[in-house]
Amino acid sequence: MAQTAERTLSPRRAELVAAAARLFSERGYHGTSMKHLADSLGMLKGSLYAHIGSKEELLYEVVDEGAERFLTRAHAASTMEGTASDRLEAFLVGHIETAIEHLDAATVFLNEWRYLSHDLRAAVQDKRDTYEGLVRGIVTDGISSGEFRADADIAMTARLVLSAGNWVYAWYRPDGSLSPTEIGHRYTESIVRGLKTERTRTPAGAGGETEVAL
Amino acid sequence: MAQTAERTLSPRRAELVAAAARLFSERGYHGTSMKHLADSLGMLKGSLYAHIGSKEELLYEVVDEGAERFLTRAHAASTMEGTASDRLEAFLVGHIETAIEHLDAATVFLNEWRYLSHDLRAAVQDKRDTYEGLVRGIVTDGISSGEFRADADIAMTARLVLSAGNWVYAWYRPDGSLSPTEIGHRYTESIVRGLKTERTRTPAGAGGETEVAL
DNA sequence: GATTCACAAACAAACGGTCGTTTGGTCACT
DNA sequence: AGTGACCAAACGACCGTTTGTTTGTGAATC
Numbered sequence: 001m002a003q004t005a006e007r008t009l010s011p012r013r014a015e016l017v018a019a020a021a022r023l024f025s026e027r028g029y030h031g032t033s034m035k036h037l038a039d040s041l042g043m044l045k046g047s048l049y050a051h052i053g054s055k056e057e058l059l060y061e062v063v064d065e066g067a068e069r070f071l072t073r074a075h076a077a078s079t080m081e082g083t084a085s086d087r088l089e090a091f092l093v094g095h096i097e098t099a100i101e102h103l104d105a106a107t108v109f110l111n112e113w114r115y116l117s118h119d120l121r122a123a124v125q126d127k128r129d130t131y132e133g134l135v136r137g138i139v140t141d142g143i144s145s146g147e148f149r150a151d152a153d154i155a156m157t158a159r160l161v162l163s164a165g166n167w168v169y170a171w172y173r174p175d176g177s178l179s180p181t182e183i184g185h186r187y188t189e190s191i192v193r194g195l196k197t198e199r200t201r202t203p204a205g206a207g208g209e210t211e212v213a214l
Numbered sequence: 215m216a217q218t219a220e221r222t223l224s225p226r227r228a229e230l231v232a233a234a235a236r237l238f239s240e241r242g243y244h245g246t247s248m249k250h251l252a253d254s255l256g257m258l259k260g261s262l263y264a265h266i267g268s269k270e271e272l273l274y275e276v277v278d279e280g281a282e283r284f285l286t287r288a289h290a291a292s293t294m295e296g297t298a299s300d301r302l303e304a305f306l307v308g309h310i311e312t313a314i315e316h317l318d319a320a321t322v323f324l325n326e327w328r329y330l331s332h333d334l335r336a337a338v339q340d341k342r343d344t345y346e347g348l349v350r351g352i353v354t355d356g357i358s359s360g361e362f363r364a365d366a367d368i369a370m371t372a373r374l375v376l377s378a379g380n381w382v383y384a385w386y387r388p389d390g391s392l393s394p395t396e397i398g399h400r401y402t403e404s405i406v407r408g409l410k411t412e413r414t415r416t417p418a419g420a421g422g423e424t425e426v427a428l
Numbered sequence: 429g430a431t432t433c434a435c436a437a438a439c440a441a442a443c444g445g446t447c448g449t450t451t452g453g454t455c456a457c458t
Numbered sequence: 459a460g461t462g463a464c465c466a467a468a469c470g471a472c473c474g475t476t477t478g479t480t481t482g483t484g485a486a487t488c
Contacts, residue, residue: 012433028243030245168377192408432486444473447473450470451467
């Protein structure tokens with residue numbers, strides 16, 4: 001009855017998902033019509049359905065792709081050797097690099113995922129919970145080992161880290177003077193400095209001015 | 215020809231704007247139809263146009279109302295007596311309190327403003343720039359007075375503050391155990407601790423666990 | 429000769445918005 | 459008290475357009 005949406009193969013389908021990521025991030029899910037999508041690929045909207053099952057399926061694919069990228073990097077950071085500070089830094093740098101390198105998918109992952117219908121949204125929510133759990137784990141480790149202050153608020157600290165990383169998409173412009181890695185390092189330094197028990201201050205260079213962007 | 219949309223008077227119109235704020239924040243601007251709005255007020259969509267000029271006018275009203283609230287609180291924090299730390303704290307606490315007390319309008323202000331057409335969007339952008347300028351001013355003052363580290367990155371620090379505050383809407387639930395004020399204080403402490411030149415550590419109580427929410 | 433892929437046309441439903449009409453209530457005037 | 463003018467507010471049908479999706483057809487590719 002319904003034509004099966006062949007999984008991930010087909011290069012043309014990948015183009016579709018990429019175009020959807022760009023449009024959804026620019027105009028939002030509900031603000032993007034199938035005609036917009038088709039126009040951006042030089043075809044008619046009806047033709048899209050040779051590659052996909054529905055508009056929502058497309059949204060899910062973009063969102064899930066974003067979630068997987070974040071999780072992969074986060075898992076690597078969580079399990080690597082080193083102090084909790086090292087891992088927290090690797091986590092945040094990885095988060096910000098991922099967000100910037102795939103700005104479209106990351107924006108959609110952060111902003112449009114809530115428009116998924118119940119079941120698909122729940123699947124994404126699971127991954128988000130897992131992700132936040134990884135940050136909390138690192139912070140908890142740092143406290144256990146005496147590296148971080150014992151009275152640090154774990155949930156609040158984790159959210160501060162994620163908030164910093166999650167808002168990058170809102171102000172980052174590719175023509176800025178700082179690299180993603182550099183941004184990640186600076187954010188981490190600010191946060192970790194406040195977390196540590198003893199002072200292990202690393203000198204930080206003064207950066208150039210950048211334009212105002214909230 | 216076009217019926218003039220009477221400014222801000224009319225209590226019924228205010229109800230309309232409030233209902234729009236709630237719906238726009240829940241379903242997004244493009245995801246909310248005029249029929250949704252009318253239904254939520256128990257009237258027909260055609261009747262809405264006795265009070266408003268267009269859907270976009272409604273969006274602008276919600277967004278601008280949000281912007282004004284943030285700006286008012288921020289201006290008060292910026293001009294108050296005290297150290298830069300005090301003002302930075304007042305700023306962030308005010309930001310978070312405002313965001314939570316008017317969660318709907320704040321969410322729309324942060325997420326949906328970009329769907330305004332060019333001119334209206336530019337007006338909002340101005341206010342956002344002003345807002346960010348206020349944070350930077352406080353950080354700059356702190357550096358000048360020797361209160362904050364001389365090598366602190368002003369733009370980055372300002373963004374860290376705003377990011378923390380701007381993401382609150384995404385995880386805050388009214389039934390949580392922490393008050394808006396408490397949340398603001400904890401965030402500020404984490405950030406300011408990393409900014410200060412000498413240690414002026416204030417003891418912080420360990421908070422209760424809260425549920426996972428990204 | 430089967431499979432891909434896009435076209436072209438059509439679909440019902442929903443979109444934002446308009447408009448002439450009806451409603452319920454409040455006036456001033458008799 | 460009764461009457462008619464006035465008025466904001468809501469109705470309800472309708473506008474033209476766009477929405478996401480389906481389907482039958484035909485050209486190209488393997």
